[in-house]
Amino acid sequence: MKPLLPALWDRFLLSLPVALMSVLALGSYWLVRTTAQAPEPAPAIAAGHTADYFMENFSIKSFNTKGSLHAEVTGAVARHYPDTQWTEIDAIALRSVDEKGRLTQASATRGLTNEDASEVQLLGKALIVREAQGAGTTPASPRMEFRGEFLHVFAKQELVRSHLPVELRQGAHRFTADALDYDNVTQVAQLTGRVHATLVPANTAP
Secondary structure, three states: OOOOOHHHHHHHHHHHHHHHHHHHHHHHHHHHHHOOOOOOOOOOOOOOOOOOEEEEEEEEEEEOOOOOEEEEEEEEEEEEEOOOOEEEEEEEEEEEEOOOOOEEEEEEEEEEEOOOOOEEEEEEEEEEEEOOEOOOOOOOEOOEEEEEEEEEEEOOOOEEEEOOOEEEEEOOEEEEEOEEEEEOOOOEEEEEOOOEEEOOOOOOOO
């Protein structure tokens, strides 16, 4: 199936690492500032799956060179685990604005990101939306959505995958499938399993 969302994904995938790296950098800075320096080196202890720092009710914003909002990530709680080098964020919400002012948002019950934010997992009521754009001097761009219980984003490879049922919407068009593999480089979306499409004809009334 041909891709429906090339503009959505290239902007979202570029902005997502910026916002999430800000969270990781802030957590590392906070950890260094608040950890007392030990007088003597402690013996090495194997790391367990226990958070070494956390943040509550946080909001991290990044801005472009013109001072306008570029990306923002918020969450109820963020926990960093040294054994896996992953950060877990409860009630994660992301916003990104490209140079043309187009807004893309993402949210989930829980999010997981690796150390360099090149891999992000959205779990539970996962949603990614690019709002509709007006006609003006360029063709109108309808509202676009991805929905599912799991969306896995690989930012460097520009891939989005899910092994669970997903729903795609582009304006009035709707697609559902049991699994998704979207490659923004080749601009191909593979919908597998029980695939269903609802296509609504354009309004041809004068």
